[in-house]
Amino acid sequence: MAASETIEAHSLLSDALVILGAAGIVIPLFARFRITPVIGFILVGMLVGPFGLGTYVGQFPWLGYMTISDTARLEPFAEFGIIMLLFTVGLELSFGRLWDMRKQVFGLGALELIGCAALIGSGLLLLGNPPTTALALGLALALSSTALVLRIVDPNRPVGRAALAMLLFEDIALIPIIFLLGAMGQGSEAQSTAELMSVLIRGAIVVAVLLVAGRLLFPRLFAQAARTKSPELFLAASLLVIIVASSATGAAGLGPIVGALIAGLLIAETEYNEEVETITKPFEGLALGVFLITVGMGLDLNALFDDPWPIIAGTAAILLTKAIVTGVLLRMMGARRGTSAEAGILMSSPSETTLIVLGAAVSAHLISREDAQFWQMITALGLTITPILAWLGRRLARRVDRGAPLEVGATPEEPRAIVIGFDRVGRLIGEMLDAHGRKWVAIDLDNDAVIRAQADGLPVVFGDATREPMLDKLGVENASAVVLTMDEPVLAQRLVKKLRARFPELPILARARDARHAASLYRAGASTAVPQTLESSLQLSEAVLVDIGVPMGPVIASIHEKRDEHRQLIREEGQLTAPPSLRSRSLRGRGPTGDGNPEPEPNV
Template sequence: MATPTDGNDLVYAVALLAAGVVAVPLFKRLGLGAVLGYLCAGLTIGPFGLKLFSNPDSILHVAELGVVMFLFLIGIEMQPSRLWRMRKDIFGLGALQVSFCGSLLTMAGFTAGIPLTIAFIGSMGFVLSSTAIVMQILEEKGKAATAPGQRIISTLLLEDLSIVPLLAIVAFLSPFSSGEGFNWLNALIAVGAVASMVAAGIWLLNPLFAILASSGAREVMTAAALLVVLGAALLMELSGLSMAMGAFMAGVLLSESSFRHQLEIDIEPFRGILLGLFFMAVGMSLDIKLVLENWVLIATAALSCMFLKSLGVYLAARSFGINHREAFFRGALLTQGGEFAFVLYAAATAAGIFDARTAATLSATVIISMALTPVVLMLQQRIIKKSKVDLKDIDLPEELSNNILLIGFGRFGQMVSQPLLAKGYDLSIIETDAKLIRIASTFGVKVYYGDGTRLDVLQASGAKDASMILVCVTGTETTNKIVNLIKTEFPATKIFARAYDRGHALELVHAGVDYQIRETFESAMAFSKETLLELGVDAEEIDEIIADTRQRDNERFQIQMTAGIYAGNDLLRGNTPVPAPLVKPEREGQIFDQSDQDIVTPSNEQTVSPEATT
């Protein structure tokens, strides 16, 4: 960053924010996407634009934390069981694509007269697609959770992991290498760092977050989330591995944690801001002078590499059994080089494989390919034939078809969950009580930490894709807040809710829930039945009495709904005592429910008075 004069540091922060705020909405409105907006914003205010910043490398170094946090969030979605299910896509399709595209680009570069070593390193840098750009576009298009999206993410994971052996190859190919061969000490340090992270993830992190959650200090939870991400990245970097790999591993280790949703929410704002800053820094780094001096070479290199990589991605996908439409989309989306190319090229320059001009030319080629990706996608969408979609083309993962979100795991929620889990439904459970979460884990039930009254928590918990949301929390205000939030943000999702009493049940019906039940109603019916049995009443007569009670209760409920007296009524809320004696159900002219403390007089349905009991 340019050296600011005293007291003017804030000018640069304002300039960065203003550039992003102006450019991104404009580019999204034009259909070019947020990524291209950030890149152009950085180019505009950088050393080759308005010259507000003269040293974009300093910004890029800080902004790389956005990529680190992005990979953490990717990792936290990748439970070990899920990674195992995706092993074919990761180590099959991903490895095939990287090796095939790398060979194709290397041979093209060597044929063009580039030395083999430079052609190989330059090509492999271009092969590593931009995780940040691809994930951003997948999220914007709503494809991240689809089957093609998951296959693309699998490939990105393999590409991100490939940076580790590629950096090792750069060190081996370095003319400054001592030639002593494999460094066992560095390898042991790297293995020790990975083992330490795994141990911390298994035995340390969950108890730590449980203690912090029970303290109720939300800002400390946020600080702890940042500490985990940055600490893991630092540990991997110090051990000779990549920061990105450390963040991804930390995410995977916490993917089974009860606090994963809360961690996602805490990290997301930092990830978004820093990732935008990263793209702006990349835009600033584009050396316009170099591009203008060598525009034919760089333009030819960028377009040729993009075409060859897209072709390689398409052919690899087709050879793996993927249909034409998806393979074509993959080729357009993964056409660019990525942020790890800068890391690889910097390492090659430091190792003496590249000179500074070669590294700058290759970096400019990658940046241009990143900037052109939204344009390529627009062309792809126009070229591809828009065929009718039938059931076999639906890309939602199979488990989402029966996905149910249960909010609240108290005594009511626990009983609700048991039949659903026994039937094998995919049930996502969130709860704010850390003690309940720990107890549930001892019985093998996975409960996540999260506040259902917050939209970001609901989104992170899968509410958008849920077929049904069960609101089983305690407290009328909390339940109402959650129901209203769901109806506003996810209006098509079915809502089953727990009601406190009759008045609350009426409020929930008015709010538009699909099903509600008073928390004590069924247990009271069962209790009454057993009492009558003990008193010697005939079983058939008991069934008739219970059925009649249910019918009368339903009639009262419908009358009260029609009367509209449920909102804000102290008597219905249970705040006004109902005097004795109790009135028999047969008494003409009154409808009475002592258990819920509500009375309705049919002749005057808007009148609710304690005197009606006498």
């Protein structure tokens, strides 16, 4: 027994080594060439799976350290990836946005699924399949990949919004589809009508409890976690919510993805949604990577090469049918030709949930295991080429819409300033930006300060600005400026250095404790650093001069002159010890220099 446990532990460690090694190689390598890592993970699965290098483990035992022979061990982790993805979808949506999308979800989404299933099922019926088999395969193959499509497409584009609506309906319809197949089944696992109603009642109760408990408990849970300012505790609270919600709906028979989606929707209604999404993102990416590796492991290239034409013909027929149905529906609903074409091609491949529906159909004896393996091969092949289909769709859309005006909503949003830290100084900066009609958003880790600001209707979010994904969520790439007001010198200096390395032309304005700290911020790449001691001295000097009878005009002029003089001295002190690259950037900046005039841009 001890020996078997040792072997099992060794196998798990070997699998973990392969997965983490794949993530460490695939993500940076494919990012370098601007290719989605989806393809890389699938290729890794093909390489290290039982149909790849795993076939040679008997001849070369050392390959056992580089391959994964038991795919069943990875299934829980792959399922967790889908759960995390649906949780992220819920965070992006919120109940308000889902309600706004109800016509698209239950209109376009329902028509797309029913239309594709009817056309595919009719084709299979004409090929001699029984009606129940044709219906089961039609419903399975009509589904599209939530895991891949939402990773590839931008949900803020028209194509992304249409795809999101269709995918949401498919995820909602998955459970009824499985029960429908069970009710039609002829085997021991077929569902009776009474069992189906029992599951639906239990599921409705669980969902109602989650909605009520989530509204009452989630804000309090995350508020307590936020007050500790411990990222570990905040992450633990996030994973606890996901696992509890998924387990509850899974135990009720609705499936864990329903609970994950509800948990995401509930957290999206709180002020902690940005931080939760940022802190759980690495888990989602790694778990989805495991899922994609399992997809690649299911591709038997030997079977494909031995008799490729049936698989190629079946894949082409499914892709063409779904692309035509989806594109025509979108066109009928008023979408542009380019949007319809791109969305149709993007949604044409089968889904990871197709494998789940095929398994349910086999259990209900609606299709044979041999036929299921054939369609599983087509599904895996379709998932593998989904990123290529997305690329082809974008190319076709540009060709179709060449010369056409931009769609409504395709123009970028007005840039806004990002204020990091929302204490007394941050609030005053926000008020001044409002006074001059400038858009802004602030971020702070002080939960109580965020709650007070949101109660006043101010655009302040809870989150850790030192994490790059959080700033990316706030739109730092298109920000008009970044203002650092936190009273933490070392942290501010590190953040300025990171921001300047990523965005050489971004205006970065920082609050400094004193002249020495301001010089350090200039060395790190700040456009402007304002020492607190200097400003308090200038304000006091202004009050003294006015009180002793000096006219206001000359006082203000002299104060401005003295401020510019000190800033220039501090800036030059920072330049003397800064690296040449930062020296040139900070001298150029994006604002006025010491003499009050903008410096000309150097020739490049």
